[in-house]
Amino acid sequence: MTSSRPILVFDLDDTLYNELSYVRSGLRAVAAFAAAETGADEAALLGLLEAALDEDRSGVFDRAFARAGVRSSRLVRRCVGVYRTHTPTLSLHQAAERCLDRFSDHRTFLVTDGNTTAQARKVAALGLEARFERVFLTWRYGHARSKPSPWCFEKIRALTGARPCDVIYVGDNPSKDFVGLRPLGYGTIRVLTGQHAGRAAAPGHDAELTLPDLDALTRETVSALHGRLAAAHAEEPTP
Ligand SMILES: [Mg+2]
Known part of the structure; x- marks a missing residue:
């Protein structure tokens, strides 16, 4: 018996928003912190951080920091903490806004890897708690349960x-988003947005369906794949 509507699970970084905007937001927080700590010029530090990122x-x-004449592994460690705990300024892709609205009558979940504090701040900044039935930060359950582990997806199945x-x-990342799920019979859709958009998937790693962006994720497309x-x-065959 086919349930009328499939459950949609979304990735976060580079699927719902541009992850690079988070990185740049973090660099601004780090430049402000490091400037206050060292007396260096904040704008100059930010310029060096952005140039290093572009490389x-x-x-x-x-x-x-080496180019700014600051060599301190302790400062770098503290800056990593500032980066992960900063309150980011982020916005959803406009196509993601439209997509979540379009599927507001479906059960939807979020599954994202990464530092738990950082991912939780992204979810809060984007107002996503209210838009999903439940948000799964995989690292909360141990790194072994991050993608490609299907653990959080099996948890969603247990819940529903x-x-x-x-x-x-x-999702957007063919190195880990789909390879653990396809062999188990889950549906997988790749969107070509963000840093992995131009990456060819290794054999067996791509999604069943590839779309240019979330505007292409129509109700008809989802319903056809689900069918x-x-x-x-x-x-x-039943065993
Ligand atoms: Mg991603």
């Missing part, structure tokens, strides 16, 4: 009584 996303604080074919995950999944599920 490479790893080791941004170390490289920027849904079959895997009634649950569709919408296919449910039909495939019905054809599986």
